[in-house]
Amino acid sequence: MGGLLVIGDVVTDVVALHEQPLATGTDTDADIVLRPGGSGANTASWAAHLGADVRFLGRAGYDTGEWHIAELVKAGVRPHVPIDPDRPTAIVIAMVDGSGERSMLTNRGAGGHIGVADWAGSLLDGVRHLHVSGYTLFAGPGLELARLAMREAAARGITMSVDPASTGPLREFGPERFLRETAPAGIVIPNLEEALVLTGESGAEAAAASLSASYGTAAVKLGAGGALLGRDGRVVARAAATETPVVDSTGAGDAFAAGFLAALLAGMSPEETLEKGCRAGAAAVSQVGGRPGSGNFTRLTPNARFQP
DSSP states (O other): OOEEEEEOOOEEEEEEEOSSOOOTTSOOOOEEEEEEEOHHHHHHHHHHHTTOEEEEEOOEETTTHHHHHHHHHHTTOEEEOOEESSSOOEEEEEEEOTTSOEEEEEEOGGGGGOOGGGOOGGGGTTEEEEEEEGGGGGSHHHHHHHHHHHHHHHHTTOEEEEEOOOHHHHHHHOHHHHHHHTTTOSEEOOBHHHHHHHHOOSSHHHHHHHHHHHHSEEEEEOGGGOEEEEETTEEEEEEOOOOOOOSOOTTHHHHHHHHHHHHHHTTOOHHHHHHHHHHHHHHHHTSSSSSSSSOSOEESSOOTTSOO
16 A cells, blocks of 8 residues: 655644533533644644545644654554654644534644754655645644655655645635645645635536646545545545534644545545545544544543533
């Protein structure tokens, strides 16, 4: 199959599920858990769970770095995670409503300072595919790291993919700049909103076709609408979403990317890669948090809605 290297963020997720709308200036009842997360680390963990040979490069902080490394090892990932002695690990407070939709408050912490000093060319030894989380590009040191990693991967003939990560930072970074900086990648894996931001199109199929003309391949995640695969300027495959109760949408896109890439590395057809991505995404939304398995969390409130 060949190895997969994921470069991205490792994050401490505080997930709060609330049935009622947030009440400004007062309390809102919620069930709260603490989970390991981060888009890149989630993708690496799901890919390992699905049988891929995975290594991960990220940067954690002095407060929870050892815990995050242990969780990655437990997931079957080979972590390369320097611990920043001066900064805490990135943290996200994810507020999840009754429909499973989430809103996030983010502090990038140590993850915002990952850079070329954390890189070693040996990370690419035995690697067939490099996947870069878009969050890496949204800070100067990470952008330099992504440029270096993609340049060395291209020199070795290693295929590459990128996940745009989030519409807010993507807009601030600039869609055209993002397309330019990630041009070495042959695959882009956005959700629909990210695809529309990157292309300026108004529909999923047009956006998938446009992105695939730029990158070669575009796997556009449509949530409950499934996914589209564009290749060389046209849509070549579609997949329906796997029906499942939605508990928490955190990490669904990361899981999709992992399922898609694991299937790609296994030599599956375009239709199968989309189907595997959708299945992994469905598994993610059926549980709390963005990693495979629902037992590895710290329960901060005693409500029974969180079932291990």
